[in-house]
Amino acid sequence: MLYNLTDIFSSEGKVENLTTTYEPKVVVMQSEEFPICERGGLSLTLTNRAKGEVHLQGEISLVCEIPCGRCLKPVKVPLELKLEENLRENMIGTPEAADEMSYVTGYELDTDALVGNEIMINWPMKVLCRDDCKGICTVCGKNLNEEECGCDTFVPDPRMAVLKDIFNA
Numbered sequence: 497m498l499y500n501l502t503d504i505f506s507s508e509g510k511v512e513n514l515t516t517t518y519e520p521k522v523v524v525m526q527s528e529e530f531p532i533c534e535r536g537g538l539s540l541t542l543t544n545r546a547k548g549e550v551h552l553q554g555e556i557s558l559v560c561e562i563p564c565g566r567c568l569k570p571v572k573v574p575l576e577l578k579l580e581e582n583l584r585e586n587m588i589g590t591p592e593a594a595d596e597m598s599y600v601t602g603y604e605l606d607t608d609a610l611v612g613n614e615i616m617i618n619w620p621m622k623v624l625c626r627d628d629c630k631g632i633c634t635v636c637g638k639n640l641n642e643e644e645c646g647c648d649t650f651v652p653d654p655r656m657a658v659l660k661d662i663f664n665a
């Protein structure tokens with residue numbers, strides 16, 4: 497949703513409550529796509545604190561599907577996002593705004609960009625399907641949580657392997 501900030505910036509003491517939805521179907525992180533499988537509504541409160549100063553507060557909960565870091569099984573990861581920003585009219589169009597208010601273009605607040613920004617900040621570093629996930633067998637590719645494959649996963653010391661080659665030559 498695009499929300500025009502002109503009015504709230506100029507109306508001292510004004511409070512505006514908005515409810516909208518976050519539209520994107522996927523989260524794109526480092527050119528990988530992660531589906532958003534559940535989404536709550538986005539509620540925002542904009543409060544004019546002084547002329548040209550608006551405080552923004554809001555929250556949204558989403559559930560993203562992220563593959564387990566060891567076995568790649570999709571894991572449903574809830575993201576509870578709390579938004580809090582200070583919007584300053586005098587920053588609009590300045591280079592600092594590109595960093596700090598990247599979700600504001602001209603006087604338009606882009607709520608999808610705002611939430612997208614918050615998702616990036618809160619993205620989990622490491623996702624596991626369970627704490628003791630055994631991962632995938634490096635030999636046969638089986639998910640070791642489901643089945644023991646019995647492969648010999650012993651990795652010989654590479655220096656020994658070189659010696660072995662010499663003796664076999």
Ligand SMILES: [Zn+2]
Pocket residue numbers: 564565566567568569624625626629630631
């Ligand atoms: Zn796993």
Ligand SMILES: [Zn+2]
Pocket residue numbers: 633634635636637638645646647
């Ligand atoms: Zn195996």
